[in-house]
Amino acid sequence: MNMYNELSGQIALVTGGTKGTGKAIAERLALAGAKVIITARNKSEDVKPGFHFIPADLSKPEGTEKLTAAILAEYGGIDILINNLGGSETPGGGFAALSDEHWSETLQTNLLAPVRLDRGLLPSMLAKGSGVIIHIASIQGRLPLPDSTLPYAAAKAGLINYSKGLSKEVTPKGIRVLTVSPGWIQTEAAIRMMERLAESSGDTIESATQQVMNSLGGIPMGRPAKPEEVAELVGFLVSPRANYLSGTEYVIDGGTIPTI
Incomplete structure (x- = not known):
């Protein structure tokens, strides 16, 4: 088995998969033979043919419900879930510049969206007794930049903790759960x-x-980092070559975090 067919027959979902790191991950999984579903609010013009695009705003519960229903109706479930969606649009100025709305929007996108999507799609994985979930977090989960991205850092720290807790529950049932925490990506x-x-x-x-x-x-x-470098790590983690890995956070930051 090699990387060009190791995911043959697998169905994968990549959130935020139309651009940036999400796009690179989607292309890497397709290269390995997976059928790839991508989702975002809007379809990018340069999405390659062969991907199944489903528009959805995952920052809202109804967006998750729409996406989950569409996937279950057409495929019955998935084998690989890459919770890549994330970002921060909060202003600079430190804690005092951040309103409840800023906090809520950031937590919805970076923490609650993957939580809801896991809840919607995990049952189909559990029914089969197999599957892989990757949560894309950030080194800001442990290295926050307080001037403008404090809510983002807090949300990613929560995602890392949630991911570990989820892995303890579902790994004994055949579902591997992992976290990838990139540093700055170009x-x-x-x-x-x-x-x-x-x-x-x-x-x-x-x-x-x-x-x-x-x-x-x-x-x-x-x-x-280059998006393709993060995608390569994800491609390995979801593959059969990583079958004994679960419950672990993998940092890919070029050595940015200065501590062990």
Whole structure:
């Protein structure tokens, strides 16, 4: 068995799968032979043929219900669930600038969306006695940046804790549950952010990138991760080669976190 057929016959769902890291993960799983379902609020123009796209706003309970119902009706369940959806749109300014609405929106997207989706799709996995769930968290779960992403960091810390607890419950029943916590990833959105920072400061993109790395305390690798590098880790974790792995968090941050 090799990576080009090891997921043959498997059905996978990747949330936030139309761009960035989610897109890279979806393409990696398809390369391994999986039938891949992707979901997001809106379909991206450059989604490759062969993916089953289902529009849904998972930050709302009704969005999760819609997605779950569509998947169960057409496929009866899935084998792999990648809870990749996440992000932060909170303003800078520290704790005082953050309203209840900011906190609620961030927790809905980064913590409660995967919780609800697990609850909707886990029963089909349990019925078969097999399946893999990956929660994409963040190193901010243990290395928070308080100026503007405090709710995001708190939500990801909660997701890491929830993922571990869920694994204890369902691993004995055949379901592997894992967490992947990336550091800074050089997605297209991150590149656009560097361009905006460079334009506003009159500096170069390289200098803006270095400033962000400095704000993280430095990245020993000297660069952000590529989406494909995170996708490769996920591809391994959901494969039969990782059958004895469950309940563990895997950090992929180029050495950013300075402690053990």
